[in-house]
Amino acid sequence: MKKRTIEEYLVIIILSIMAVLGFGNVLSRYIFHASFAATEEIEINMFVWITVLGIAIAFEKGSHLGMTMIYDKFPNWFKKVATVIAALLAISLFAIVDYYVIREIYKDLTLFHMRSEALNIPNWIYTIGIPIFSIFVFEKLISSTIRNIKSLDRGTK
Amino acid sequence: MTAAIILFSLFIVLIAIGVPIGTSIGVASIYGIMHYHLGATMISRNFASGISKFPLIAIPFFVLEGELLSKGGLAKRISDFIILLVGKATGGLAIAAVVTAAFWGAISGSGPATAAAIGLIFIPSMIKQGYKDTFSAAVVGASSGLAIIIPPSIAFIVYGNITGVSVGALFLGGIIPGLVIVGTFTVITYIISKRRNYRGLEKKGTSKQILHAFKDAIWAILAPVIILGSIYAGIATPTEAAIISVFYSLFVGIFIYHSLSQEDIFNSLVATAITSAVVMFVVTFAGIFSIAEAQLGILDVAANGVVAISKNPYIFLLLVGVIFLIAGFFLDAISILYVIMPIFLPVLKIFHVDPLFFGVMVTVALAIGQVTPPVAVNLYVTANLIKKPLDKVANEVWPFVIFAIIGLLIITFIPKLSLWFPVSSKLYIP
Numbered sequence: 001m002k003k004r005t006i007e008e009y010l011v012i013i014i015l016s017i018m019a020v021l022g023f024g025n026v027l028s029r030y031i032f033h034a035s036f037a038a039t040e041e042i043e044i045n046m047f048v049w050i051t052v053l054g055i056a057i058a059f060e061k062g063s064h065l066g067m068t069m070i071y072d073k074f075p076n077w078f079k080k081v082a083t084v085i086a087a088l089l090a091i092s093l094f095a096i097v098d099y100y101v102i103r104e105i106y107k108d109l110t111l112f113h114m115r116s117e118a119l120n121i122p123n124w125i126y127t128i129g130i131p132i133f134s135i136f137v138f139e140k141l142i143s144s145t146i147r148n149i150k151s152l153d154r155g156t157k
Numbered sequence: 158m159t160a161a162i163i164l165f166s167l168f169i170v171l172i173a174i175g176v177p178i179g180t181s182i183g184v185a186s187i188y189g190i191m192h193y194h195l196g197a198t199m200i201s202r203n204f205a206s207g208i209s210k211f212p213l214i215a216i217p218f219f220v221l222e223g224e225l226l227s228k229g230g231l232a233k234r235i236s237d238f239i240i241l242l243v244g245k246a247t248g249g250l251a252i253a254a255v256v257t258a259a260f261w262g263a264i265s266g267s268g269p270a271t272a273a274a275i276g277l278i279f280i281p282s283m284i285k286q287g288y289k290d291t292f293s294a295a296v297v298g299a300s301s302g303l304a305i306i307i308p309p310s311i312a313f314i315v316y317g318n319i320t321g322v323s324v325g326a327l328f329l330g331g332i333i334p335g336l337v338i339v340g341t342f343t344v345i346t347y348i349i350s351k352r353r354n355y356r357g358l359e360k361k362g363t364s365k366q367i368l369h370a371f372k373d374a375i376w377a378i379l380a381p382v383i384i385l386g387s388i389y390a391g392i393a394t395p396t397e398a399a400i401i402s403v404f405y406s407l408f409v410g411i412f413i414y415h416s417l418s419q420e421d422i423f424n425s426l427v428a429t430a431i432t433s434a435v436v437m438f439v440v441t442f443a444g445i446f447s448i449a450e451a452q453l454g455i456l457d458v459a460a461n462g463v464v465a466i467s468k469n470p471y472i473f474l475l476l477v478g479v480i481f482l483i484a485g486f487f488l489d490a491i492s493i494l495y496v497i498m499p500i501f502l503p504v505l506k507i508f509h510v511d512p513l514f515f516g517v518m519v520t521v522a523l524a525i526g527q528v529t530p531p532v533a534v535n536l537y538v539t540a541n542l543i544k545k546p547l548d549k550v551a552n553e554v555w556p557f558v559i560f561a562i563i564g565l566l567i568i569t570f571i572p573k574l575s576l577w578f579p580v581s582s583k584l585y586i587p
């Protein structure tokens with residue numbers, strides 16, 4: 001069996017839970033005519049988590065949408081500059097998102113004690129997934145940028 | 158106005174130097190929010206709330222269904238059946254590729270995924286039959302672009318999310334326009350094959366063979382019937398239909414064809430997370446961008462500009478078609494839906510244009526943009542399969558683009574093509 005990374009195991013587990021919850025919901029609605037729609041809340045918040053994790057894996061594999069037509073025509077040194085700029089911008093983007101999410105969580109814990117609508121779970125349990133899973137985004141951005149710069153270096157020689 | 162210029166130029170410059178679209182649009186919108194003091198806390202709130210919507214969960218589940226059915230070998234079974242049906246005609250294999258891609262579009266919601274699944278099956282056998290490799294890649298690439306018109310479709314889910322038009326109704330609205338484009342592609346494939354003397358397959362399928370292939374493919378053929386049937390009958394929402402389709406494909410792959418291993422399922426889950434995150438990365442930040450656009454008053458100015466051009470609805474629709482075609486040359490469908498489409502929404506009422514019809518028409522225009530270079534996600538996939546540069550394949554794709562534009566004109570001037578299904582199902586009242 002192929003060796004998998006932590007973030008791959010995480011998306012496998014979380015996406016499976018989402019699917020099972022969703023299917024359980026559909027079954028209960030049609031067969032037992034009872035809805036445990038409250039689980040929708042778990043599903044949609046898990047969707048946020050796998051999105052952050054998926055964004056990380058997509059950075060690693062270079063699968064994000066983009067236009068390379070002009071980039072391909074650049075000289076090698078400029079490609080390196082552009083690669084670093086892209087990585088720094090993405091890191092700042094997620095750092096800013098994380099900063100405001102963490103500030104929100106802090107306010108929640110100390111002041112508002114917001115609870116979720118359906119399940120009455122403290123809200124921060126859901127939102128804390130964003131900064132935690134962003135760690136993978138940062139890690140993948142740094143490692144893939146170093147790898148891309150190295151391969152651009154090899155290209156010139 | 159300066160705000161608009163700054164926001165858009167930042168976005169475009171970043172994309173031009175090769176920064177991913179999600180990063181570019183995120184950076185542009187956060188710059189706009191900070192610079193114009195629109196309230197930075199909306200960044201954290203909208204990042205999560207842009208994703209955590211129940212209708213959007215249909216995206217990963219439809220992608221997962223496509224992954225599971227494709228790993229379960231169902232694309233091959235469908236293609237075998239369709240080749241037996243139309244393979245004998247001139248250009249038979251190419252026409253079979255068009256029809257199979259359309260069919261797979263009714264299983265998978267994503268163009269590139271369709272291009273990969275169908276390309277792997279058809280391109281090698283087309284080349285063996287004497288078709289030019291670049292033509293084969295163009296046929297598969299262009300017809301996979303249909304995947305975003307034929308439901309289930311990520312573009313429709315996103316359009317419904319932005320406009321509030323029922324996703325189920327949009328799905329039904331895409332069926333006939335999708336078939337119109339299949340028709341125009343079949344015609345041009347036939348014309349080119351006739352001219353280049355691409356012959357059909359020698360042997361004709363006997364009715365016994367066809368029946369056998371049909372039985373073999375029946376479980377794959379049933380998948381879109383279940384999805385669209387349950388939506389048409391009003392039994393399931395698109396998200397529920399997506400979840401049901403995931404478990405249907407698991408059942409078929411594990412118990413009927415015994416072709417799905419645990420490893421396949423794990424790989425499908427990881428591939429799904431990537432595909433869906435690539436879409437959602439753009440969705441969530443483009444959502445923030447469009448909020449910034451609205452708060453800065455950019456949308457109002459642009460909308461007034463559109464109304465000032467002409468009061469004639471047909472000129473308006475032609476203008477929309479041209480703008481979306483051109484935008485589609487350079488940008489992906491999702492960011493166009495968030496960044497440019499909202500300009501036209503407020504003026505639809507003035508021109509008496511139905512929002513569901515508008516969604517279908519815009520999606521067709523965007524689908525055409527997705528197969529025209531420089532940004533041609535589907536052609537990238539098929540060009541990679543034949544290991545030729547994109548522009549070589551692009552040379553062969555132009556006839557398809559022209560015929561798709563003819564299809565777009567038909568769809569634009571006969572709104573009933575888009576509205577008949579949703580209205581007859583009572584899911585939509587115009």
